[in-house]
Amino acid sequence: MTFFLEQLIIGLSSGGIYAIMALALVMIYKSTGHVNLAQGEMAVFSTFIAWTLVQTGMPLWPAILLTVAVSFVGAIVLERVVVRPFAEADDLVVVAVFVGLFLSIHSLAGAIWNYEVKPFPSAFSDGSVSLMVDLSIRTHTLGSLVTTGAVLTAVWIFFRYTQLGLALRAAADNRESSRLVGINVSLMLALGWGLAAGIGAVAGVMIAPVTFLDPGMGLAPLIFALAGALLGGITSPFGAALGGLIVGVLEAMISAYVPYGIEFRELIALMLILSVLLVRPAGLFGEIVARRV
Amino acid sequence: MSYALELNDVTASYGHGSILHGINFAVPEGEVTALLGANGAGKTTTLRAICGMIETGGEVRLFGEDITGKSPDAIARMGVAHVPDGRGTFTGLTVMDNLRLGALIAKRRGNFRRSLDRVFDYFPRLKERMGQHAGTLSGGEQQMLAISRALVSEPHLILLDEPSIGLAPVIVKQLFGILEQIAQDAGVSMLLVEQNSNLALKLASNAALLEVGNLVAQGSAEALSQNQDIARAYLGDGAGAEAGA
Ligand SMILES: Nc1ncnc2c1ncn2[C@@H]1O[C@H](COP(=O)(O)OP(=O)(O)O)[C@@H](O)[C@H]1O
Ligand SMILES: [Mg+2]
DSSP states (O other): OHHHHHHHHHHHHHHHHHHHHHHHHHHHHHHHSSOOTTHHHHHHHHHHHHHHHHHTTOOHHHHHHHHHHHHHHHHHHHIIIIIGGGTTSOHHHHHHHHHHHHHHHHHHHHHHHOSOOBOOOOSSOSSEEEEETTEEEEHHHHHHHHHHHHHHHHHHHHHHHOHHHHHHHHHHHOHHHHHHTTOOHHHHHHHHHHHHHHHHHHHHHHHHHHHOBOTTTTHHHHHHHHHHHHHHOTTOHHHHHHHHHHHHHHHHHHHHHSTTHHHHHHHHHHHHHHHHHHHOTTOSSOOOOOOOO | OOEEEEEEEEEEESSSSEEEEEEEEEEETTSEEEEEEOTTSSHHHHHHHHTTOSEEEEEEEETTEEOTTOOHHHHHHTTEEEEOTTTTOOTTSBHHHHHHHHGGGOSSTTOHHHHHHHHHHHOHHHHHTTTSBGGGSOHHHHHHHHHHHHHHTOOSEEEEEOTTTTOOHHHHHHHHHHHHHHHHHHOOEEEEEESOHHHHHHHOSEEEEEETTEEEEEEEHHHHHHOHHHHHHTOSHHHHHHHHO
């Protein structure tokens, strides 16, 4: 039982990371209609920025906050310069742009920081916390879970209750009408990228202490986040976040209970998700809203 | 007389070929002006030109200020509420969020509650639908929502693009009753685009008539509805149908 609980917490902890990455994917998807394939690479790039700041002697938490801010601004510039010019282009062109972005950011990170795997400090104290008699969990695992939970809550409150969050949702729903109610749509699109990148940066600095830091670190989380988003429904922020959590738990359980699960967890997890999608193509919470004209 | 809106030699195009060929008319402050014309005459295009949604030449003045070339969101923030063709519903958002969006630019903060009460007075049905996705509303309800969204923005000028379109006659009658009330209540200026000219001319004090991108007549609503030639050629629901048969 305690073993199961331990696996559950570990699963929720990595699931929290997939959940916030999935949320970032949904934010961009809702406003552009495309999956930002470069989301993982952007998060890795952000993590390298944090790593560099720490190398120069900055304490980790200020370095993380500064990284989030830099990522926010950087992604706004990226959206303006690289993505915006193709806003009206064919789907395939946009996919090519995202693939190009993926490769460019990946190689840029490799060129600046090389491909050597680097340790990354945890934002939490070393060691573990004892939750029950024979259940102790690494502090980082718990800290990461709390952090991603806080991000999810903050994002939810922001979108649900603030005027800016409302304007962002409006711009994703109907651009023309948004302009007619006075919303600067192009600013909202850029802000959406900024937020997604800021969230991605948090995900990056939470993963890196576990997987170590190298330019290839972003791919697996991106795939799991995407799987989570598709599972929950890529049009539903709530569904996508829940999907991310489910994927994390699934991954942990398969590793723990299925023979050779550690080797095959990705495959098994993805196959389970695909089976759900066969039954519910829009995902568990994907909206197929009945629309009357 | 002071004007809410003046159009001087306004031209507009969707990129190739001009759709409006230099039109002139004005909307007197605090009154309802009807813009009439057959399908394809350029009425929707005129509203889009006013709001900066398409390439526009000539001059558009809002309460005397030149707004030509400004962006649609900037023009909206200056107090122009456009109830567009197709109603512009935020279909994936709730009715309440649609209304909150209308109120984003309302000048006086803290007035939202009162504005809400007012639109629920006009359209009690919306109140029952508050938490529902706006995309699931009926056509009539979406039109009510679009008008309410405009009202809660506390506009100086409302542009209405064929509010009657696609609605059952009873609903249209009800809607125009409420529009009349709105026009009387608030001292807001209105530009009402309609194909249903009988209805529009009852509500409006002035009218202008568009024909394939040109303004062919304007004057008081009364004069326009009494001009036999115009009435026979353009106005009334029956006239066009007979001519086409
Ligand atoms: N988005 C568009 N692109 C190109 N031409 C358009 C577009 N919308 C309307 N038009 C053309 O502009 C003319 C006027 O249309 P419109 O303003 O919609 O007329 P109305 O609202 O009076 O029915 C029509 O000939 C129509 O084909
Ligand atoms: Mg029209």
